[in-house]
Amino acid sequence: MTTPEQNEFKGRFSLLMDCGAMNDKNWLEGEVKHRTKKFLQLWQHKQKGMVYTISPVTYVQLKENRKGTQKEVLEAAKEEDINTFTVIKSDEKHHAIIDERGVILGYRYHVKPELLETLKETTADLPHTGVNAGKRGNYPTRHYTVWRDYSKEPYESADYRKELPASKEWCDKNSELFEYLSDGLRMISPMTYVRYRGARHYLQARHNLQPLCGIWFGVAINEVVTGSTGTHLDFNDSGYNCVVPWGEYKGGALVLWQLKMIVELEPGNAFFFMGSLIAHNVGEIEGVRNSIDLFCHKNVLSWKDRCDEEWRGNMNE
Numbered sequence: 001m002t003t004p005e006q007n008e009f010k011g012r013f014s015l016l017m018d019c020g021a022m023n024d025k026n027w028l029e030g031e032v033k034h035r036t037k038k039f040l041q042l043w044q045h046k047q048k049g050m051v052y053t054i055s056p057v058t059y060v061q062l063k064e065n066r067k068g069t070q071k072e073v074l075e076a077a078k079e080e081d082i083n084t085f086t087v088i089k090s091d092e093k094h095h096a097i098i099d100e101r102g103v104i105l106g107y108r109y110h111v112k113p114e115l116l117e118t119l120k121e122t123t124a125d126l127p128h129t130g131v132n133a134g135k136r137g138n139y140p141t142r143h144y145t146v147w148r149d150y151s152k153e154p155y156e157s158a159d160y161r162k163e164l165p166a167s168k169e170w171c172d173k174n175s176e177l178f179e180y181l182s183d184g185l186r187m188i189s190p191m192t193y194v195r196y197r198g199a200r201h202y203l204q205a206r207h208n209l210q211p212l213c214g215i216w217f218g219v220a221i222n223e224v225v226t227g228s229t230g231t232h233l234d235f236n237d238s239g240y241n242c243v244v245p246w247g248e249y250k251g252g253a254l255v256l257w258q259l260k261m262i263v264e265l266e267p268g269n270a271f272f273f274m275g276s277l278i279a280h281n282v283g284e285i286e287g288v289r290n291s292i293d294l295f296c297h298k299n300v301l302s303w304k305d306r307c308d309e310e311w312r313g314n315m316n317e
């Protein structure tokens, strides 16, 4: 007899193996099964006592409703009364927001303190040369990413190139954090992980480019945000954004409109969520809040799909 837990473990193990989510670990062939099991056990150990909140809308509904313009989607989402929203309080335990079919729409946990410390220090060391920059100035958001905005082929964003070599150093110094979060995504959504990874080979082979933040193509770095932010959808993103805030602040929770939820985010929380489907904003902040937002633009993935098609076409010739 197998218990429901054993069945669940089996299912998750099979998915990891079948979709190839562990392939880039480059483990010896004879060790893959064993090490995947260990990896999954470790993740489940970290999840001990985790809490689930069920979303009133499903992933499929969110996708359906996103078909309008960004404005229409936002207006519909904002009809909800924020005072009735469920507040997901801060907690040491992992917290997942799932729909009735078990699809993960949001996932929160704490990152290792030493990784947050590095993020803090390296971000403070970044050059602040913008027009608004002053000691306490409102620094603009920077984007260090590979993307394909207004272009046929992928390229490194202007901010990244302009701020070299500091931008590359920042990415390198935080690589452990990005790998840690990428391992999180690997377990939260193995299929998303594999989809993002599918672009890696083409980026390297065709343009000598690499994703800049672990499995994600890039990051938005938001410094010294002091007010609430406007409600928006990250229409250009695909899959799961991952947000990590830090600083000395109170408030700054993330409002998820269609889900009717408010997620408290403490300094050092990582929150994975579908920013392209869920209208969101950061609530009132007391103090100073910084954050990174890891993302993959859809346009790089559509380019990757085209590369796949070309490759398959060549194979069939």
Ligand SMILES: [Fe+2]
Pocket (backbone or CB within 6 Å): 232, 233, 234, 275, 280
């Ligand atoms: Fe966003």
